[in-house]
Amino acid sequence: MGLSKYSFSKKEKLTGKKKIEGLFKKGSSFYLGDFQVRHLPSGDAGPHQILISVPKRTFKRAVDRNLLKRRIREAYRLNKQLIQIEGENSLFIAFIYLSKEILTFDNIQAQLIKCLERLGTINADRHE
Template identity: 45%
Template sequence: MYTFKKEERLCNKKLIDKLFHNGSSFLCYPFKASWLLIDEPMQFPVQILFSVSKRRYKHAVDRNLIKRRMREVYRLNKQKHLYDTLNSSNKKIVLSVGFIGKEIAEYDFSEKKMLKLLTQLCDEISK
């Protein structure tokens, strides 16, 4: 339940290209989410990709810190806020969450915004 396995990560280059060319996106500052419904069979209802701009954060230490925080917040909240909705509607998606903030956010702020992003994503999917 509170795990984040390799199979949940989006690594397939074809799916990533399809996501960024055909997917929908929305902004929930400091995150930008892109998502796409897919028909392919997957073990988990969501495959996710986290990204942080190299142009904005020059040091890998900063990028890694932000990605670690994003992964941790997602890991702790995905079941309740995303998986339950997707499993009940029997849908599967690929998702990209990019950090576009100007400064490194504290964990509490990131958690609050990620929860908002997940609920907004569920609303978009159920339309």
């Protein structure tokens, strides 16, 4: 894999207008807990690339949005191995936070683990 198991490098961030538009136009999605998860096979063998969105409409203050994004990013960083399959094509993934309140890190992590497990089964099914 080349990256440390618990790192979150620049390569893992989903950037680029075309990639993001493609994810939202062609990607599949599911809802689990307080998250909507959109995913799309990226077609290359690099690390999974993620995007984290916390709506401005729900959380007016940037401090609150940034806090939630940090918590989600950290929960992803610690548990991303749940969707890693050696030598597989990676996914573009968007985590969209839907809750109306600021959840604790433990709560966010528990929900994100369920999302990652579901993504892992989707990704494994794609390879069979």
